Amino acid sequence: MALTACCREGYTISERFDCLADVYRCFAMGSCPSRSAADVADVIFSGVCALVPREDRGSVAAEYTVDLTRISLTLLEKMTSCLTSQSQPPEVTLYFTEILRMLFQEMDVMLQLVHQFKTEDQIISHLAAKSVSASVFYHIIHHKSVTVNPVWQQKFVQVFNSSSPGLELDACLWSLTEVFKRLLKGAHQEILGKLVAAFDLSLCALCSKFLSERKTLTQSLVDFTSGQHWRTTFCLLLDLLEVLTASSLMSGAGICLKSQRITHLYSSALLSTVSGTSDYFVKKRALLLLKRAVLQQAGEDWNLEVLSSGLKYEHFSSDMSTLAETVLTAVTANWLESVQVESASFFGGTRHITGYEGRKPDCVILRAVSLLLLKSVELHVQTAGGTGAVDSASEVYGYLQRLWAFMRQCSIQLFESTHLCCCVSRVSGEQDDDMIEAAKALLSIFLHQRLCFGLDDPAVLETACASGCNPHCHFLFLLQSVSFDHSMLLDFLISTETCFLEYFVRYLKYLTVDWMGFTAACRTFSMSHSHPSVQETLTCSSHGDISALPYKGQPLVEKVSLIVRPHLVEYDSSEDSSQETMEISEDESGASVFDKGTLSALAMKQETTGPQISIKQRQLSDSRGLLSKSKSTLERQPQVLNMATLSGKVTCETYVKTVLCLSELREVLMRLQTKKLFPYKPSSLLKLLEQVQKCSQQSQLSRFNK
Incomplete structure (x- = not known):
């Protein structure tokens, strides 16, 4: 020295x-x-x-x-x-x-x-x-x-136990979060677990000051919120909580420390932060943390090298149940009424929404609130099982009605339609992952409602539309968001995320037992788009009638133009691929099934480029040529489009688009499976798609016999 x-x-x-x-x-x-x-x-x-x-x-x-x-x-x-x-x-x-x-x-x-x-x-x-x-x-x-510098460890423990919001605590929070995040990205779970254990007590002590379980938000943070550094410090704490929550998902069946469960255990205080804090940015960050926790997506944006093994720690189920029940209890206590929603962000900043202003609301907040509540209801009904019957169904109906009322209050223009099933689609916008998560949750909720009311009760779908959870409607809105493009569904199926696969399989199982309900939903969907300026009164039931739901003003969802969307795989870039043309079959009298506008929409082939996925990248790149066909599916299967002329009625455009989309998806999956180019065995999925095709054919025969 x-x-x-x-x-x-x-x-x-x-x-x-x-x-x-x-x-x-x-x-x-x-x-x-x-x-x-x-x-x-x-x-x-x-x-x-x-x-x-x-x-x-x-x-x-x-x-x-x-x-x-x-x-x-x-x-x-x-x-x-x-x-x-x-x-x-x-x-x-x-x-x-x-x-x-x-x-x-x-x-x-x-x-x-x-x-x-x-x-x-x-x-x-x-x-x-x-x-x-x-x-x-x-x-x-x-x-x-895991041996670290003792000066570093002692300093951090001291600051966490004694410091108030300020630069020193901010630096400690950011530094520890960065170390944890790097270990998580590098798949050093064992080292991370030991390091978290070294700070477990001090982290719990720190969170007890910011997130008191027994006190209200005002009482617990009275000494903090008045300081100028509170906003930054609290957001850094939320970042650390997300890392800790993500580490608990990666720990598998191993030991999960209390500090890794703070997001779930202190969910009530986080909800109070959303409703009681004056700072909108802090509200938003806390709400997004709760959303990621309930979706089990903490750390999803960090490009983790190792995904969750699927094994959960000992208290995982109870923690998720605690989070769900806390949310539902807060909703019952009118928590939604205290959630602040500003206008959507733009280059000029943001501002509060007042009255019937034309500006769109902050859909990030609306999506987070809707997913948080829907997933909580889903967890609630899964825990409750089939017990409670009508009482449980009424309780669920009440939660959903509170959600739709909150969303309609935030934007009259966005939710002017009385068809509540469109709310999730409108809020999701281009966020397909959020739409899929919401559709999956609503499907679980619907199946629970169906079990409570009785499997064959004709009022099930009427109640479903009234509560905004008709699974057929949500599936149609999802298909519309991807322009009824089967290649987009294939993208979802071969991605590393399993949410769409789980949802898709479960919905197809239900679709095969309620084809008439699906047909009615298609008719409702098509008629609402065909006559946007005329109020319709429709009746929807499991017998093929349409639900009594008036529509006025604009369509349920603005029609999605066939714009270029990036695919995970470049389907049309193979040398074996050719420009796909789709010809519409006509009957002997020469009557076309669709008008020219519909035909052009059906015939449009999207040529896109995008990043390829990592799953079996070599095999999938070889399979691009399999996705182009020398003859159109419509050309080989004219009976699909001739169903209307067989019955002498106007064809339901949505019905045809949906059946065609699923049929094309089945053919592509079969070819990929034959060439062993699909990343997993799609046998069960193919069987379900085959059953769907049989249901469609039987529906055509029944129409012909009539």
């Missing part, structure tokens, strides 16, 4: 800037600087400590010292990250390794780094947090051990 002190006094501010600049240039070029590792370590250390040489004291402006500290911290973080990624030549790696050894072992730079957390300069505080995170992660990976 004596030598280091002498070296520090030997460099002027200008010489230190030159030294750091030289190291930066060599770092970018992948070469070793001319100065020794000891000299570079000394300059970085003096910059981190903000030390000023004697000869420069009084003559150097404060901003030069600040700049030197920022550059030193940035260089330290870049060197550490570079060593972690092993992106430099061996000689450069050895050079930087020696610098870090001297800094952390001989100079104890960690003590100086954590000291910078509470500096008034926010940039320096954040750069220090980045340097600490990078160095901690590097030493964990390099030594393959």
Whole structure:
């Protein structure tokens, strides 16, 4: 240390800037600087400590010292990250390794780094947090051990137990979140579990201050919300909670600590944050955390290398049940009425919605609220099973009516239709994943309602439309959102997400036992689009009639034009692929089934390009040519489109589009299965699609016999 002190006094501010600049240039070029590792370590250390040489004291402006500290911290973080990624030549790696050894072992730079957390300069505080995170992660990976710097651990425990919102706590929260996230991304679950255990008690103590279980939000946060740093600190805490929640999903059947369950255990306080906090951004972040927790999607945007094994920790079911019941209890207590929804964000910012303004509401909030409630209801009915019968069904109906009333209150224009099944589709917009999650939850809710009322009760579908959970309507809205394109359904099926597969299989099973209900839903769907300006009174039942639901104003959902949508696989880029033409069959009298506008919509083939998926990428790329057909499905199966002329009635456009879409999907799946190019065995799915096709054919025969 004596030598280091002498070296520090030997460099002027200008010489230190030159030294750091030289190291930066060599770092970018992948070469070793001319100065020794000891000299570079000394300059970085003096910059981190903000030390000023004697000869420069009084003559150097404060901003030069600040700049030197920022550059030193940035260089330290870049060197550490570079060593972690092993992106430099061996000689450069050895050079930087020696610098870090001297800094952390001989100079104890960690003590100086954590000291910078509470500096008034926010940039320096954040750069220090980045340097600490990078160095901690590097030493964990390099030594393959959970042993961390004791100065770092002690500082964090101390801050979590005693600090109020401020720069020091912010830096600690961000730094720990970054370390946890890197370990989670790198599939170091065992090390992550041990590291979480080291901070478990202090994290629980910290959350008890921000998320009190026994006190109201105002009482528990009275000392915090008045400070200017509360907003940032609370959002950083929410980020940490998401990482902890994601780590619990990745832990499998292993031990799950209390800090990893905080989102579920403190869900009541988080709901109070959504309804009681004055800051809209904090409300939104808390609501999105709850949404990801109930969907089991925490950390979904982080490109995790290892997906969840499917095994759940011991208290998982009880935690999910706790979350669901907390949400439903809050909804019963009029929680929805206190949820603030501003206008959708735009380049000019946001503003509150008042009265009947034309601006669209913040659909991110609406989607989060709807999914949170729908998934909670789904968990509730799954836990309750078939018990309760009509009482349980009435309870579920009440939750749904509260949700639709909340959504209609937020936007009269968006939900002016009395057909409640369209609400989810309108809120989801282009967010197909949210629409699928909502449709899946509503299907489970509907099947529970069906069980309560009786399988053959003709009022089931009428009640379903009245409560906005008719599964046929939701499936049709989903198909409409992808322009009835079977290749988009294939994208969903071969993606790494299993939500659509689970939903699709379950819906097809129900479709085969309620074909008449599906036909009625198609007719309702088509007529509502064919006559948008005329109020219709329709009757929908399981016997093929249409539900008594008036429609006025615009259609249920704006018609989706056949715009270019990116596919996961480039279906039409194969050499074997040809431009697909679809010809519409006509009967002997020459009467066309559809008008020209409908034909062009059915005939349109989307030619898109997009990133390919990682699942069996080579096999799928070879299968692109299989998706083009020399003859159209319509050309080979004219009876599908001739069903209307057989019965002498106008063809239901939606019915034909849906049956055609499922038929094309079945053919593609069969070809991919034959070539062994599908990522999993689709046998069960193909059987269901075959049953659907048989139902369609039987429906045609019954119409012909009439």
